[in-house]
Amino acid sequence: MxxxxxxxxxxxxxxxxxxxGADAIGFVFAESKRKVTIEKAQEIIAHLPNEVYKVGVFVNETRDEIEKIAASVGLTHIQLHGDETGGFSESLSLPVIKSIxxxxxxxxxxxxxxxxxxxxLDSPKGKYRGGNGTVFNWNEVDPHLIKNHNIILAGGLHVDNVEEAIRMIKPCMVDVSSGVETNGKKDLEKIKTxxxxAKSIPVGR
Structure with missing residues (x-):
């Protein structure tokens, strides 16, 4: 996983x-309490291994701005968290993660x-698009609608519910933010755990 x-x-x-062992690191460039500056993202990415995905999270941003940030910081993937169209997605130069x-x-x-x-797949939006730390009802997801897609599961995941989430949704990746924080700050021990x-859970699609 x-x-x-x-x-x-x-x-x-x-x-x-x-x-x-993280396979992907996400950098939020949209309005959020976890928003990162271009300069800080550059610094962090310069220290990351090549094989780790560097994902930029954007909400209804212009194509030019996305491409400028992606090129300057060294992103490998674009995560679209707003109302972007399929045509907009196709116009981007990097692989796209589309959030719903x-x-x-x-x-x-x-x-x-x-x-x-x-x-x-994320929880319904709150103050911000994503990153609200709440779980949605995994039982309601129609498995036929996701079986032919590479699914990333997000939304209120933490060490105590990630096994159930993986077994139910069978994603190819799980995405966590607030679930590995203590008092609003990333907690290294929680990230490690x-x-x-997540990686100990066998999944058959």
Whole structure:
């Protein structure tokens, strides 16, 4: 099971997450309490292994701005967390992760032909698009709508529920942010424990 640690804002945490086995590191460039500057993202990414995905999270940003940030910091993937269209996704130069705030299978079905490498299933949006630390009802997801997609599961995951989440949704990757924090700050021990737990769970698709 691949693991994405999102909302990284400092070098120490990014390097530690990669050392513990994170397959992807997420950098939030949209409005969020975990928003990172271009300069800080550059610094962190310069210290990460080549094989780790460097994912930039954007919400309804312009194509030019996304491409400028991606090139300047060294992103490998673009995560679209807003109302971006399939045509917008196709216009980008990097692989796309398209996020959906799960509020029923109708919205999920609408993404069936969306041009992207991954679909990220997240909780319904709160103050910010994503990163709200709440769980949605995994039982409600129609498995037929996700079986042909590379699914990243997010939304309120932590070490105590990630096994159930993986067994139910069978994603190719799990994404965690607030679930590895203590008092709003990334907790290295929680990151380590979460990654070890997620990677210990055998999954058959």
């Amino acid at each position: 691949k693991v994405k640690i999102c909302g990284i804002t400092d070098i120490e945490t990014g390097v530690a997450a990669a050392r513990y 705030s799960f509020q029923g299978n109708e919205g999920l079905a609408a993404l069936a032909d969306f041009p992207c490498e991954f679909i990220l 979460f990654i070890e737990k």
